[in-house]
Amino acid sequence: MKTTKELLNLCDQIAGITILELANSLKITPPRSLNNNKGWIGQLLEQHLGASGGNLPIVDFPNLGIELKTIPINPRTLQPLESTFICTAPFNQPGIGWEQSIVKLKLSNVLWVPIESVNNLDLINRRIGKAFLWQPNHDQLTILQQDWQELTEMLQFGNIQLLSAKYGQYLQIRPKAANCKDNLANYITSNGESIKTVPRGFYFRTSFTKSILSNFFIC
DNA sequence: CTCTGATCATTT
DNA sequence: AAATGATCAGAG
Numbered sequence: 001m002k003t004t005k006e007l008l009n010l011c012d013q014i015a016g017i018t019i020l021e022l023a024n025s026l027k028i029t030p031p032r033s034l035n036n037n038k039g040w041i042g043q044l045l046e047q048h049l050g051a052s053g054g055n056l057p058i059v060d061f062p063n064l065g066i067e068l069k070t071i072p073i074n075p076r077t078l079q080p081l082e083s084t085f086i087c088t089a090p091f092n093q094p095g096i097g098w099e100q101s102i103v104k105l106k107l108s109n110v111l112w113v114p115i116e117s118v119n120n121l122d123l124i125n126r127r128i129g130k131a132f133l134w135q136p137n138h139d140q141l142t143i144l145q146q147d148w149q150e151l152t153e154m155l156q157f158g159n160i161q162l163l164s165a166k167y168g169q170y171l172q173i174r175p176k177a178a179n180c181k182d183n184l185a186n187y188i189t190s191n192g193e194s195i196k197t198v199p200r201g202f203y204f205r206t207s208f209t210k211s212i213l214s215n216f217f218i219c
Numbered sequence: 220c221t222c223t224g225a226t227c228a229t230t231t
Numbered sequence: 232a233a234a235t236g237a238t239c240a241g242a243g
Binding site for chain 1: 232233234235236237238239
């Protein structure tokens with residue numbers, strides 16, 4: 001992908017078509033449901049749009065500085081149905097500031113692709129919505145930084161046991177793993193004790209993405 | 220209905 | 232083991 005305009009044009013071309021139509025054009029067979037492959041739609045869009053970030057801790061379109069996020073919405077209310085994963089929350093990595101953080105990198109320039117999604121709508125019949133590019137405004141950025149500071153301090157000061165999803169106004173930290181029994185990561189607590197705990201990730205709260213989307217749809 | 224904790228697949 | 236792509240499902 002050479003330019004942002006080219007990327008947005010590609011998005012416009014698939015706005016309104018169904019998941020099945022896009023999958024067919026890419027010769028991909030959709031799973032029966034997302035139950036056993038929750039990130040499948042995101043990967044479908046990555047492939048179509050030519051995202052190249054892979055699973056490195058960088059944005060999806062490195063040369064454009066754009067992060068791709070599909071977001072499930074209720075087609076009637078146009079409101080998001082889920083929170084949005086941003087990136088892994090790093091354990092025991094003191095000294096990283098907001099400006100250098102992966103969170104800031106990822107949320108600075110996001111290409112949101114709404115996907116029609118309600119429980120009773122088959123995966124293949126869900127339609128792809130009109131994508132739009134978003135950057136946080138000054139006020140949003142202030143809160144996001146505050147949230148990041150608060151959450152990161154709890155992580156770095158060894159207080160992960162106290163850290164739950166209730167902290168943060170726009171951001172939150174929640175488990176991010178295949179399950180909470182295997183795939184445990186090492187964490188050093190404030191006592192200097194090494195424990196195994198479930199990996200965590202930063203997420204946008206649904207209430208925040210609601211305001212992002214409603215601002216866009218009003219414009 | 221909203222929110223939090225739990226979970227699934229894949230790649231490097 | 233840790234990063235990516237997220238949604239599920241029960242609790243409140």
